[in-house]
Amino acid sequence: MNMTIDNTKAETIAGPALSGIQAAPRSGKVGVMLLNLGTPDGTDFAPMWRYLREFLSDPRVIELSRVIWYPILYGLVLTTRPKKSGANYKSIWNEERNESPLRTYTRAQAEKLATLLTDTPNVVVDWGMRYGSPSTASAVQRLMEQGCDRIVMFPLYPQFSATTTATASDQLFRALMKIRAMPAVRTVPAYYDEPVYIEALANSITSHLATLDFEPEVVIASYHGIPKPYSDRGDPYQAHCLETTRLLRERLGWNDKKLITCFQSRFGAQEWLQPYTDKTVEKLAREGVKSIAVVNPGFSADCIETLEEIAGEAAEIFHHAGGKNFAHIPCLNDSADGMAVIEALVRRELSGWA
Known part of the structure:
Protein backbone atom coordinates (compact mmCIF):
# COMPACT_ATOMS: atom_id res chain seq x y z
CA MET A 1 0.00 0.00 0.00
CA ASN A 2 1.35 3.46 -0.91
CA MET A 3 0.60 6.33 1.44
CA THR A 4 1.11 10.04 0.85
CA ILE A 5 1.10 12.32 3.84
CA ASP A 6 0.32 15.98 3.39
CA ASN A 7 3.26 18.11 4.62
CA THR A 8 0.94 20.34 6.65
CA LYS A 9 -0.54 17.36 8.47
CA ALA A 10 2.92 15.90 8.97
CA GLU A 11 4.08 19.10 10.66
CA THR A 12 1.03 18.96 12.92
CA ILE A 13 1.97 15.43 13.95
CA ALA A 14 5.72 15.83 14.20
CA GLY A 15 6.18 19.54 14.84
CA PRO A 16 7.56 22.22 12.47
CA ALA A 17 9.70 20.98 9.59
CA LEU A 18 13.42 21.19 10.47
CA SER A 19 14.34 22.49 7.05
CA GLY A 20 17.71 23.97 7.99
CA ILE A 21 19.15 21.02 9.92
CA GLN A 22 21.12 18.27 8.23
CA ALA A 23 21.81 14.89 9.79
CA ALA A 24 25.48 14.39 10.65
CA PRO A 25 27.12 12.16 8.05
CA ARG A 26 28.20 8.70 9.12
CA SER A 27 31.92 8.37 9.67
CA GLY A 28 31.74 4.73 8.68
CA LYS A 29 34.15 3.77 11.47
CA VAL A 30 33.46 0.83 13.75
CA GLY A 31 35.08 0.47 17.14
CA VAL A 32 35.99 -2.87 18.66
CA MET A 33 36.38 -2.74 22.42
CA LEU A 34 37.92 -5.64 24.34
CA LEU A 35 36.71 -5.55 27.93
CA ASN A 36 38.11 -7.56 30.81
CA LEU A 37 37.36 -7.70 34.53
CA GLY A 38 39.79 -5.18 35.94
CA THR A 39 42.92 -4.55 37.89
CA PRO A 40 44.25 -2.27 40.61
CA ASP A 41 46.68 0.47 39.63
CA GLY A 42 49.20 -0.65 42.24
CA THR A 43 49.82 -3.06 45.09
CA ASP A 44 49.85 -0.55 47.95
CA PHE A 45 46.90 -0.13 50.31
CA ALA A 46 45.29 2.90 48.62
CA PRO A 47 45.02 1.56 45.04
CA MET A 48 43.96 -1.84 46.33
CA TRP A 49 41.27 -0.20 48.51
CA ARG A 50 39.91 1.76 45.54
CA TYR A 51 39.82 -1.30 43.31
CA LEU A 52 38.22 -3.59 45.88
CA ARG A 53 35.65 -0.96 46.82
CA GLU A 54 34.54 -0.62 43.19
CA PHE A 55 34.54 -4.37 42.60
CA LEU A 56 32.80 -5.42 45.82
CA SER A 57 30.23 -2.59 45.64
CA ASP A 58 28.84 -4.01 42.41
CA PRO A 59 25.37 -5.44 43.14
CA ARG A 60 25.92 -8.02 40.38
CA VAL A 61 28.91 -9.37 42.31
CA ILE A 62 27.51 -9.14 45.83
CA GLU A 63 23.73 -9.59 45.77
CA LEU A 64 23.21 -8.89 49.47
CA SER A 65 21.15 -5.90 50.54
CA ARG A 66 23.32 -2.77 50.79
CA VAL A 67 22.02 -2.33 54.35
CA ILE A 68 23.57 -5.67 55.29
CA TRP A 69 26.63 -5.67 53.00
CA TYR A 70 28.02 -2.13 53.28
CA PRO A 71 28.77 -2.26 57.02
CA ILE A 72 30.67 -5.52 56.38
CA LEU A 73 32.42 -4.12 53.32
CA TYR A 74 33.53 -0.84 54.89
CA GLY A 75 33.86 -2.05 58.46
CA LEU A 76 35.78 -5.30 57.87
CA VAL A 77 36.63 -6.19 54.28
CA LEU A 78 38.15 -2.88 53.18
CA THR A 79 40.16 -2.53 56.36
CA THR A 80 41.85 -5.93 56.09
CA ARG A 81 41.68 -7.27 52.53
CA PRO A 82 43.64 -4.53 50.66
CA LYS A 83 46.87 -5.43 52.45
CA LYS A 84 46.49 -9.17 51.85
CA SER A 85 45.37 -8.76 48.25
CA GLY A 86 48.17 -6.28 47.63
CA ALA A 87 50.75 -8.83 48.78
CA ASN A 88 49.24 -11.42 46.45
CA TYR A 89 49.32 -9.01 43.52
CA LYS A 90 52.89 -8.06 44.33
CA SER A 91 53.97 -11.69 43.92
CA ILE A 92 52.82 -11.72 40.26
CA TRP A 93 53.19 -8.00 39.38
CA ASN A 94 54.72 -7.01 36.05
CA GLU A 95 57.51 -4.89 37.50
CA GLU A 96 58.84 -3.80 34.12
CA ARG A 97 55.55 -2.11 33.20
CA ASN A 98 54.44 -1.54 36.80
CA GLU A 99 51.07 -3.17 36.20
CA SER A 100 49.22 -6.42 36.67
CA PRO A 101 49.59 -9.21 34.09
CA LEU A 102 45.90 -8.88 33.22
CA ARG A 103 46.47 -5.33 32.00
CA THR A 104 49.59 -6.39 30.09
CA TYR A 105 47.82 -9.25 28.33
CA THR A 106 44.62 -7.33 27.56
CA ARG A 107 46.61 -4.51 25.98
CA ALA A 108 48.59 -7.04 23.94
CA GLN A 109 45.38 -8.71 22.78
CA ALA A 110 44.01 -5.37 21.58
CA GLU A 111 47.24 -4.43 19.81
CA LYS A 112 47.48 -7.80 18.05
CA LEU A 113 43.81 -7.72 17.09
CA ALA A 114 44.32 -4.29 15.49
CA THR A 115 47.12 -5.79 13.39
CA LEU A 116 45.01 -8.79 12.42
CA LEU A 117 42.18 -6.51 11.28
CA THR A 118 44.26 -4.21 9.06
CA ASP A 119 42.54 -5.77 6.05
CA THR A 120 39.19 -4.51 7.38
CA PRO A 121 38.90 -0.78 6.64
CA ASN A 122 37.62 1.72 9.16
CA VAL A 123 37.88 -0.57 12.20
CA VAL A 124 39.44 0.89 15.35
CA VAL A 125 40.43 -1.38 18.25
CA ASP A 126 40.65 -0.32 21.90
CA TRP A 127 40.37 -1.96 25.30
CA GLY A 128 39.18 -1.29 28.82
CA MET A 129 38.29 -2.76 32.17
CA ARG A 130 35.03 -3.17 34.05
CA TYR A 131 36.75 -2.16 37.29
CA GLY A 132 39.80 0.05 37.58
CA SER A 133 41.60 1.60 34.64
CA PRO A 134 41.49 2.08 31.76
CA SER A 135 37.79 2.42 32.41
CA THR A 136 34.99 1.32 30.11
CA ALA A 137 33.87 4.94 29.73
CA SER A 138 37.35 6.06 28.69
CA ALA A 139 37.50 3.35 26.02
CA VAL A 140 34.13 4.48 24.63
CA GLN A 141 35.34 8.08 24.58
CA ARG A 142 38.56 7.21 22.74
CA LEU A 143 36.65 5.25 20.10
CA MET A 144 34.16 8.07 19.56
CA GLU A 145 36.95 10.64 19.34
CA GLN A 146 38.33 8.57 16.45
CA GLY A 147 35.01 8.78 14.65
CA CYS A 148 33.38 5.49 15.62
CA ASP A 149 29.59 5.63 15.45
CA ARG A 150 29.25 1.87 16.02
CA ILE A 151 30.97 -0.25 18.67
CA VAL A 152 31.39 -4.00 19.04
CA MET A 153 32.01 -4.72 22.72
CA PHE A 154 33.74 -8.02 23.47
CA PRO A 155 33.47 -9.11 27.15
CA LEU A 156 36.42 -11.49 27.43
CA TYR A 157 34.53 -14.10 29.46
CA PRO A 158 33.99 -17.42 27.62
CA GLN A 159 31.15 -18.52 29.92
CA PHE A 160 28.29 -16.13 30.67
CA SER A 161 27.58 -15.03 34.22
CA ALA A 162 25.66 -12.07 35.56
CA THR A 163 28.71 -11.41 37.76
CA THR A 164 30.99 -10.89 34.74
CA THR A 165 29.43 -10.57 31.28
CA ALA A 166 26.25 -8.87 32.43
CA THR A 167 27.98 -6.33 34.63
CA ALA A 168 30.37 -5.50 31.77
CA SER A 169 27.34 -4.68 29.62
CA ASP A 170 25.84 -2.68 32.51
CA GLN A 171 28.98 -0.57 32.69
CA LEU A 172 29.05 0.03 28.96
CA PHE A 173 25.47 1.27 28.93
CA ARG A 174 26.09 3.45 31.98
CA ALA A 175 28.75 5.19 29.92
CA LEU A 176 26.41 5.49 26.92
CA MET A 177 23.64 6.99 29.09
CA LYS A 178 25.78 10.13 29.44
CA ILE A 179 26.23 10.56 25.68
CA ARG A 180 23.60 12.35 23.59
CA ALA A 181 24.85 11.17 20.18
CA MET A 182 25.56 7.66 21.41
CA PRO A 183 26.94 5.01 19.05
CA ALA A 184 25.10 1.85 18.07
CA VAL A 185 26.37 -1.17 20.00
CA ARG A 186 26.75 -4.90 19.57
CA THR A 187 28.06 -7.25 22.25
CA VAL A 188 29.85 -10.51 21.56
CA PRO A 189 27.95 -13.38 23.20
CA ALA A 190 29.47 -16.06 25.42
CA TYR A 191 31.70 -18.40 23.46
CA TYR A 192 32.04 -21.37 25.83
CA ASP A 193 31.10 -23.89 23.11
CA GLU A 194 32.53 -22.22 20.01
CA PRO A 330 48.78 -20.88 30.96
CA CYS A 331 45.66 -19.14 29.70
CA LEU A 332 45.32 -18.44 26.00
CA ASN A 333 46.50 -14.85 26.58
CA ASP A 334 47.77 -13.24 23.37
CA SER A 335 49.08 -16.51 21.93
CA ALA A 336 48.38 -17.40 18.30
CA ASP A 337 45.59 -19.74 19.42
CA GLY A 338 44.14 -17.14 21.76
CA MET A 339 44.17 -14.46 19.08
CA ALA A 340 42.53 -16.86 16.62
CA VAL A 341 39.55 -17.06 18.99
CA ILE A 342 39.27 -13.30 19.44
CA GLU A 343 39.73 -12.57 15.74
CA ALA A 344 37.16 -15.16 14.60
CA LEU A 345 34.46 -13.93 16.97
CA VAL A 346 35.11 -10.24 16.25
CA ARG A 347 35.02 -10.77 12.48
CA ARG A 348 31.71 -12.57 12.85
CA GLU A 349 30.18 -9.73 14.87
CA LEU A 350 31.52 -7.11 12.45
CA SER A 351 29.51 -8.70 9.67
CA GLY A 352 27.35 -6.08 7.98
CA TRP A 353 29.17 -3.25 9.76
CA ALA A 354 32.65 -3.53 8.34
Whole structure:
Protein backbone atom coordinates (compact mmCIF):
# COMPACT_ATOMS: atom_id res chain seq x y z
CA MET A 1 0.00 0.00 0.00
CA ASN A 2 1.35 3.46 -0.91
CA MET A 3 0.60 6.33 1.44
CA THR A 4 1.11 10.04 0.85
CA ILE A 5 1.10 12.32 3.84
CA ASP A 6 0.32 15.98 3.39
CA ASN A 7 3.26 18.11 4.62
CA THR A 8 0.94 20.34 6.65
CA LYS A 9 -0.54 17.36 8.47
CA ALA A 10 2.92 15.90 8.97
CA GLU A 11 4.08 19.10 10.66
CA THR A 12 1.03 18.96 12.92
CA ILE A 13 1.97 15.43 13.95
CA ALA A 14 5.72 15.83 14.20
CA GLY A 15 6.18 19.54 14.84
CA PRO A 16 7.56 22.22 12.47
CA ALA A 17 9.70 20.98 9.59
CA LEU A 18 13.42 21.19 10.47
CA SER A 19 14.34 22.49 7.05
CA GLY A 20 17.71 23.97 7.99
CA ILE A 21 19.15 21.02 9.92
CA GLN A 22 21.12 18.27 8.23
CA ALA A 23 21.81 14.89 9.79
CA ALA A 24 25.48 14.39 10.65
CA PRO A 25 27.12 12.16 8.05
CA ARG A 26 28.20 8.70 9.12
CA SER A 27 31.92 8.37 9.67
CA GLY A 28 31.74 4.73 8.68
CA LYS A 29 34.15 3.77 11.47
CA VAL A 30 33.46 0.83 13.75
CA GLY A 31 35.08 0.47 17.14
CA VAL A 32 35.99 -2.87 18.66
CA MET A 33 36.38 -2.74 22.42
CA LEU A 34 37.92 -5.64 24.34
CA LEU A 35 36.71 -5.55 27.93
CA ASN A 36 38.11 -7.56 30.81
CA LEU A 37 37.36 -7.70 34.53
CA GLY A 38 39.79 -5.18 35.94
CA THR A 39 42.92 -4.55 37.89
CA PRO A 40 44.25 -2.27 40.61
CA ASP A 41 46.68 0.47 39.63
CA GLY A 42 49.20 -0.65 42.24
CA THR A 43 49.82 -3.06 45.09
CA ASP A 44 49.85 -0.55 47.95
CA PHE A 45 46.90 -0.13 50.31
CA ALA A 46 45.29 2.90 48.62
CA PRO A 47 45.02 1.56 45.04
CA MET A 48 43.96 -1.84 46.33
CA TRP A 49 41.27 -0.20 48.51
CA ARG A 50 39.91 1.76 45.54
CA TYR A 51 39.82 -1.30 43.31
CA LEU A 52 38.22 -3.59 45.88
CA ARG A 53 35.65 -0.96 46.82
CA GLU A 54 34.54 -0.62 43.19
CA PHE A 55 34.54 -4.37 42.60
CA LEU A 56 32.80 -5.42 45.82
CA SER A 57 30.23 -2.59 45.64
CA ASP A 58 28.84 -4.01 42.41
CA PRO A 59 25.37 -5.44 43.14
CA ARG A 60 25.92 -8.02 40.38
CA VAL A 61 28.91 -9.37 42.31
CA ILE A 62 27.51 -9.14 45.83
CA GLU A 63 23.73 -9.59 45.77
CA LEU A 64 23.21 -8.89 49.47
CA SER A 65 21.15 -5.90 50.54
CA ARG A 66 23.32 -2.77 50.79
CA VAL A 67 22.02 -2.33 54.35
CA ILE A 68 23.57 -5.67 55.29
CA TRP A 69 26.63 -5.67 53.00
CA TYR A 70 28.02 -2.13 53.28
CA PRO A 71 28.77 -2.26 57.02
CA ILE A 72 30.67 -5.52 56.38
CA LEU A 73 32.42 -4.12 53.32
CA TYR A 74 33.53 -0.84 54.89
CA GLY A 75 33.86 -2.05 58.46
CA LEU A 76 35.78 -5.30 57.87
CA VAL A 77 36.63 -6.19 54.28
CA LEU A 78 38.15 -2.88 53.18
CA THR A 79 40.16 -2.53 56.36
CA THR A 80 41.85 -5.93 56.09
CA ARG A 81 41.68 -7.27 52.53
CA PRO A 82 43.64 -4.53 50.66
CA LYS A 83 46.87 -5.43 52.45
CA LYS A 84 46.49 -9.17 51.85
CA SER A 85 45.37 -8.76 48.25
CA GLY A 86 48.17 -6.28 47.63
CA ALA A 87 50.75 -8.83 48.78
CA ASN A 88 49.24 -11.42 46.45
CA TYR A 89 49.32 -9.01 43.52
CA LYS A 90 52.89 -8.06 44.33
CA SER A 91 53.97 -11.69 43.92
CA ILE A 92 52.82 -11.72 40.26
CA TRP A 93 53.19 -8.00 39.38
CA ASN A 94 54.72 -7.01 36.05
CA GLU A 95 57.51 -4.89 37.50
CA GLU A 96 58.84 -3.80 34.12
CA ARG A 97 55.55 -2.11 33.20
CA ASN A 98 54.44 -1.54 36.80
CA GLU A 99 51.07 -3.17 36.20
CA SER A 100 49.22 -6.42 36.67
CA PRO A 101 49.59 -9.21 34.09
CA LEU A 102 45.90 -8.88 33.22
CA ARG A 103 46.47 -5.33 32.00
CA THR A 104 49.59 -6.39 30.09
CA TYR A 105 47.82 -9.25 28.33
CA THR A 106 44.62 -7.33 27.56
CA ARG A 107 46.61 -4.51 25.98
CA ALA A 108 48.59 -7.04 23.94
CA GLN A 109 45.38 -8.71 22.78
CA ALA A 110 44.01 -5.37 21.58
CA GLU A 111 47.24 -4.43 19.81
CA LYS A 112 47.48 -7.80 18.05
CA LEU A 113 43.81 -7.72 17.09
CA ALA A 114 44.32 -4.29 15.49
CA THR A 115 47.12 -5.79 13.39
CA LEU A 116 45.01 -8.79 12.42
CA LEU A 117 42.18 -6.51 11.28
CA THR A 118 44.26 -4.21 9.06
CA ASP A 119 42.54 -5.77 6.05
CA THR A 120 39.19 -4.51 7.38
CA PRO A 121 38.90 -0.78 6.64
CA ASN A 122 37.62 1.72 9.16
CA VAL A 123 37.88 -0.57 12.20
CA VAL A 124 39.44 0.89 15.35
CA VAL A 125 40.43 -1.38 18.25
CA ASP A 126 40.65 -0.32 21.90
CA TRP A 127 40.37 -1.96 25.30
CA GLY A 128 39.18 -1.29 28.82
CA MET A 129 38.29 -2.76 32.17
CA ARG A 130 35.03 -3.17 34.05
CA TYR A 131 36.75 -2.16 37.29
CA GLY A 132 39.80 0.05 37.58
CA SER A 133 41.60 1.60 34.64
CA PRO A 134 41.49 2.08 31.76
CA SER A 135 37.79 2.42 32.41
CA THR A 136 34.99 1.32 30.11
CA ALA A 137 33.87 4.94 29.73
CA SER A 138 37.35 6.06 28.69
CA ALA A 139 37.50 3.35 26.02
CA VAL A 140 34.13 4.48 24.63
CA GLN A 141 35.34 8.08 24.58
CA ARG A 142 38.56 7.21 22.74
CA LEU A 143 36.65 5.25 20.10
CA MET A 144 34.16 8.07 19.56
CA GLU A 145 36.95 10.64 19.34
CA GLN A 146 38.33 8.57 16.45
CA GLY A 147 35.01 8.78 14.65
CA CYS A 148 33.38 5.49 15.62
CA ASP A 149 29.59 5.63 15.45
CA ARG A 150 29.25 1.87 16.02
CA ILE A 151 30.97 -0.25 18.67
CA VAL A 152 31.39 -4.00 19.04
CA MET A 153 32.01 -4.72 22.72
CA PHE A 154 33.74 -8.02 23.47
CA PRO A 155 33.47 -9.11 27.15
CA LEU A 156 36.42 -11.49 27.43
CA TYR A 157 34.53 -14.10 29.46
CA PRO A 158 33.99 -17.42 27.62
CA GLN A 159 31.15 -18.52 29.92
CA PHE A 160 28.29 -16.13 30.67
CA SER A 161 27.58 -15.03 34.22
CA ALA A 162 25.66 -12.07 35.56
CA THR A 163 28.71 -11.41 37.76
CA THR A 164 30.99 -10.89 34.74
CA THR A 165 29.43 -10.57 31.28
CA ALA A 166 26.25 -8.87 32.43
CA THR A 167 27.98 -6.33 34.63
CA ALA A 168 30.37 -5.50 31.77
CA SER A 169 27.34 -4.68 29.62
CA ASP A 170 25.84 -2.68 32.51
CA GLN A 171 28.98 -0.57 32.69
CA LEU A 172 29.05 0.03 28.96
CA PHE A 173 25.47 1.27 28.93
CA ARG A 174 26.09 3.45 31.98
CA ALA A 175 28.75 5.19 29.92
CA LEU A 176 26.41 5.49 26.92
CA MET A 177 23.64 6.99 29.09
CA LYS A 178 25.78 10.13 29.44
CA ILE A 179 26.23 10.56 25.68
CA ARG A 180 23.60 12.35 23.59
CA ALA A 181 24.85 11.17 20.18
CA MET A 182 25.56 7.66 21.41
CA PRO A 183 26.94 5.01 19.05
CA ALA A 184 25.10 1.85 18.07
CA VAL A 185 26.37 -1.17 20.00
CA ARG A 186 26.75 -4.90 19.57
CA THR A 187 28.06 -7.25 22.25
CA VAL A 188 29.85 -10.51 21.56
CA PRO A 189 27.95 -13.38 23.20
CA ALA A 190 29.47 -16.06 25.42
CA TYR A 191 31.70 -18.40 23.46
CA TYR A 192 32.04 -21.37 25.83
CA ASP A 193 31.10 -23.89 23.11
CA GLU A 194 32.53 -22.22 20.01
CA PRO A 195 34.63 -24.71 18.00
CA VAL A 196 37.47 -22.19 17.57
CA TYR A 197 37.65 -21.73 21.35
CA ILE A 198 37.58 -25.47 22.12
CA GLU A 199 40.27 -26.08 19.50
CA ALA A 200 42.45 -23.33 20.96
CA LEU A 201 42.12 -24.74 24.47
CA ALA A 202 42.90 -28.27 23.27
CA ASN A 203 45.98 -27.07 21.39
CA SER A 204 47.12 -25.10 24.42
CA ILE A 205 46.75 -28.10 26.72
CA THR A 206 48.46 -30.64 24.48
CA SER A 207 51.33 -28.32 23.56
CA HIS A 208 52.01 -27.46 27.21
CA LEU A 209 51.80 -31.06 28.39
CA ALA A 210 54.33 -31.99 25.71
CA THR A 211 56.89 -29.74 27.44
CA LEU A 212 56.57 -31.52 30.82
CA ASP A 213 58.83 -34.29 32.04
CA PHE A 214 55.82 -36.07 33.55
CA GLU A 215 52.33 -37.04 32.46
CA PRO A 216 49.54 -35.79 34.73
CA GLU A 217 47.21 -38.47 36.01
CA VAL A 218 44.46 -35.87 36.34
CA VAL A 219 43.91 -32.52 34.62
CA ILE A 220 41.66 -30.07 36.45
CA ALA A 221 39.63 -27.53 34.49
CA SER A 222 39.35 -24.87 37.18
CA TYR A 223 36.79 -22.11 36.67
CA HIS A 224 36.15 -19.05 38.80
CA GLY A 225 33.28 -19.89 41.13
CA ILE A 226 30.07 -18.04 41.87
CA PRO A 227 27.81 -18.37 44.92
CA LYS A 228 25.51 -21.38 44.56
CA PRO A 229 22.36 -19.26 45.17
CA TYR A 230 23.20 -17.23 42.03
CA SER A 231 23.22 -20.45 40.02
CA ASP A 232 20.05 -21.68 41.70
CA ARG A 233 18.31 -18.45 40.67
CA GLY A 234 19.10 -19.02 37.02
CA ASP A 235 22.64 -17.90 36.25
CA PRO A 236 23.74 -20.21 33.37
CA TYR A 237 27.43 -20.08 34.29
CA GLN A 238 27.74 -23.56 35.80
CA ALA A 239 26.09 -25.18 32.78
CA HIS A 240 28.41 -23.27 30.45
CA CYS A 241 31.49 -24.43 32.38
CA LEU A 242 30.39 -28.06 32.38
CA GLU A 243 29.74 -27.91 28.64
CA THR A 244 33.19 -26.45 27.97
CA THR A 245 34.76 -29.33 29.90
CA ARG A 246 32.61 -31.89 28.10
CA LEU A 247 33.60 -30.54 24.70
CA LEU A 248 37.25 -30.47 25.73
CA ARG A 249 37.08 -34.13 26.82
CA GLU A 250 35.50 -35.00 23.50
CA ARG A 251 38.16 -33.11 21.54
CA LEU A 252 41.07 -34.55 23.55
CA GLY A 253 39.67 -38.08 23.72
CA TRP A 254 39.79 -38.09 27.53
CA ASN A 255 37.29 -39.53 29.99
CA ASP A 256 35.71 -37.86 33.03
CA LYS A 257 38.43 -39.21 35.30
CA LYS A 258 41.24 -37.63 33.30
CA LEU A 259 39.66 -34.16 32.94
CA ILE A 260 37.52 -32.92 35.81
CA THR A 261 35.73 -29.66 36.57
CA CYS A 262 36.33 -27.61 39.73
CA PHE A 263 35.59 -24.08 40.91
CA GLN A 264 37.95 -21.67 42.66
CA SER A 265 38.17 -18.21 44.24
CA ARG A 266 35.27 -18.43 46.67
CA PHE A 267 34.70 -15.47 48.95
CA GLY A 268 32.62 -15.17 52.12
CA ALA A 269 30.76 -17.76 54.15
CA GLN A 270 28.00 -18.92 51.78
CA GLU A 271 28.22 -22.03 49.64
CA TRP A 272 29.73 -21.63 46.19
CA LEU A 273 29.72 -23.94 43.17
CA GLN A 274 31.44 -27.23 43.95
CA PRO A 275 33.72 -29.14 43.86
CA TYR A 276 36.20 -26.57 45.16
CA THR A 277 39.59 -26.53 43.42
CA ASP A 278 41.71 -26.23 46.57
CA LYS A 279 39.89 -29.05 48.35
CA THR A 280 40.09 -31.26 45.27
CA VAL A 281 43.82 -30.69 44.82
CA GLU A 282 44.40 -31.65 48.45
CA LYS A 283 42.11 -34.69 48.20
CA LEU A 284 43.84 -36.01 45.08
CA ALA A 285 47.25 -35.79 46.73
CA ARG A 286 46.05 -37.54 49.90
CA GLU A 287 44.53 -40.31 47.75
CA GLY A 288 47.93 -40.99 46.20
CA VAL A 289 47.76 -39.02 42.94
CA LYS A 290 51.30 -37.79 42.32
CA SER A 291 50.99 -35.73 39.16
CA ILE A 292 48.33 -33.22 38.12
CA ALA A 293 47.92 -30.22 35.85
CA VAL A 294 45.45 -27.35 36.10
CA VAL A 295 44.02 -25.33 33.23
CA ASN A 296 41.74 -22.28 33.57
CA PRO A 297 39.29 -22.31 30.64
CA GLY A 298 37.15 -19.54 32.13
CA PHE A 299 39.91 -16.93 31.96
CA SER A 300 40.95 -15.32 28.68
CA ALA A 301 44.19 -14.06 30.23
CA ASP A 302 46.39 -14.96 33.17
CA CYS A 303 45.70 -12.89 36.26
CA ILE A 304 45.80 -13.00 40.05
CA GLU A 305 43.39 -15.96 40.15
CA THR A 306 45.49 -18.10 37.81
CA LEU A 307 49.06 -17.03 38.59
CA GLU A 308 48.87 -16.60 42.35
CA GLU A 309 45.91 -18.75 43.35
CA ILE A 310 46.55 -21.72 41.05
CA ALA A 311 50.22 -21.67 39.97
CA GLY A 312 51.20 -20.60 43.49
CA GLU A 313 48.71 -21.51 46.19
CA ALA A 314 47.17 -24.66 44.65
CA ALA A 315 50.62 -26.02 43.83
CA GLU A 316 51.67 -25.49 47.44
CA ILE A 317 48.55 -27.27 48.73
CA PHE A 318 49.17 -30.22 46.41
CA HIS A 319 52.83 -30.62 47.41
CA HIS A 320 52.09 -30.21 51.11
CA ALA A 321 49.48 -32.99 50.93
CA GLY A 322 51.92 -35.42 49.33
CA GLY A 323 51.72 -34.65 45.63
CA LYS A 324 54.90 -34.57 43.54
CA ASN A 325 54.38 -33.01 40.11
CA PHE A 326 52.17 -29.97 39.54
CA ALA A 327 51.78 -27.93 36.36
CA HIS A 328 49.74 -24.86 35.61
CA ILE A 329 48.75 -24.56 31.96
CA PRO A 330 48.78 -20.88 30.96
CA CYS A 331 45.66 -19.14 29.70
CA LEU A 332 45.32 -18.44 26.00
CA ASN A 333 46.50 -14.85 26.58
CA ASP A 334 47.77 -13.24 23.37
CA SER A 335 49.08 -16.51 21.93
CA ALA A 336 48.38 -17.40 18.30
CA ASP A 337 45.59 -19.74 19.42
CA GLY A 338 44.14 -17.14 21.76
CA MET A 339 44.17 -14.46 19.08
CA ALA A 340 42.53 -16.86 16.62
CA VAL A 341 39.55 -17.06 18.99
CA ILE A 342 39.27 -13.30 19.44
CA GLU A 343 39.73 -12.57 15.74
CA ALA A 344 37.16 -15.16 14.60
CA LEU A 345 34.46 -13.93 16.97
CA VAL A 346 35.11 -10.24 16.25
CA ARG A 347 35.02 -10.77 12.48
CA ARG A 348 31.71 -12.57 12.85
CA GLU A 349 30.18 -9.73 14.87
CA LEU A 350 31.52 -7.11 12.45
CA SER A 351 29.51 -8.70 9.67
CA GLY A 352 27.35 -6.08 7.98
CA TRP A 353 29.17 -3.25 9.76
CA ALA A 354 32.65 -3.53 8.34
